[in-house]
Amino acid sequence: MVLEQPGRPLRLTDLPRPVPDAGQLLLAVEACGVCRTDLHLLDGELPDPVLPVVPGHEIVARVAGLGPDVQGDWHLGQRVGVPWLGWTCGQCRFCTSGRENLCEHARFTGYQLNGGYAEYTLADARYCLPLPDGPAAEHLAPLLCAGLIGYRALRLAGDPHRLGVYGFGAAAHIITQLARAQGREVFAFTRPGDGASQEFARSLGANWAAGTDEAPPQPLDAGLIFAPAGPLVPIALRHLDKGGCVVCAGIHMSDIPGFPYAWLWGERSIRSVANLTRSDGLAFFEAVRQTPLRTEVQVFALEQANEALERLRQGALQGAAVLRMA
Ligand SMILES: [Zn+2]
């Protein structure tokens, strides 16, 4: 499925099987998650896409071929994951200070590099993650962005005991389970009146769930915002205890309304999380190995990608949409 121009649906296209270049793996895609970032790409809300592009950056695949000079211990048939961070320069001041997620020249999967809404794709082996063979591919796919970005957002939130999550979609449903396993209390916020999502949050271990029009019973140590709605920032800020942090985890958000300085006072902070590093990926999948997570998915065929995206846009999904290749 190819994006030729923002604002248009993806087009089902027959492409030749790609040939791996130096350092690249040829991958037979098993499943690819559908992420909100893909919607932002379709809507033209991300700068400088390289078009036409095959979207998709939550790729679960099998190695189907190796290009020359592939680094690392990869073999044919091995299961790998390809996340959003597809390439970095290794030389800029961010890359050389452990912050490759902020690389000046980074390229991202399914945005500037062809991604996983396809039967075959290519990936730089250095940015691929080894995945376990056991779980079904569709259950692993959401871990590669929703899970990973959620994990980094939680890490950047410090070590909160009482954690708020705002927007109970793919990322929140994964990170709620992990945070509970780590002994944290989770307070889930959904759209006002969305009883089904609140029930879903409680079923995954959330200690408390309500609409964003309600206040939590106690002040929170951190809030993770997964919905692309700027007005959630002051709401989450008001829920924070002193010293607490609001982490905005989306790549795009509507404008944040003004608020009194007193809400920020008390060493509260607001920050964003951008992308991920390879070490986040390794640490997250190690955590997943120790705490198996249940991902709730709705499976679509590759040619149903536009329908899956539309369902995501309407908030008509519980958990994550995943494309499963035949
Ligand atoms: Zn994503």
Ligand SMILES: [Zn+2]
């Ligand atoms: Zn760099």
